[in-house]
Amino acid sequence: MRSDLFDERKCVHIKISKEVHFALRSKLFKHNISMQELFDEFARVVATESPKGQFFVDAVVNKKLKNALEGKKKKRDSLGEFDSETLYSMISSSKEKNETKS
Numbered sequence: 001m002r003s004d005l006f007d008e009r010k011c012v013h014i015k016i017s018k019e020v021h022f023a024l025r026s027k028l029f030k031h032n033i034s035m036q037e038l039f040d041e042f043a044r045v046v047a048t049e050s051p052k053g054q055f056f057v058d059a060v061v062n063k064k065l066k067n068a069l070e071g072k073k074k075k076r077d078s079l080g081e082f083d084s085e086t087l088y089s090m091i092s093s094s095k096e097k098n099e100t101k102s
Contacts, residue, residue, distance in 0.1 A: 012039070024038075
């Protein structure tokens, strides 16, 4: 039988960049705090909908929306350039065909 079914805690696995991991670990080491303690407190603050937690969640949501909008803008701009080049090529080839018929 699985022993984790009766445990009061859940295990969470996340991936963060090596640079962030190193910087976080260094900072926490200076304050004698484990990552477990930090993330446990962070999760509690967000889950209890405290103003601090809600502020952080809102900041992450806004950052995600901003990145999504910038990504769409870049995609739209690059498609616009591609479309104009395609249109130019089509016009050129059409002119060449008409000139050879004449």
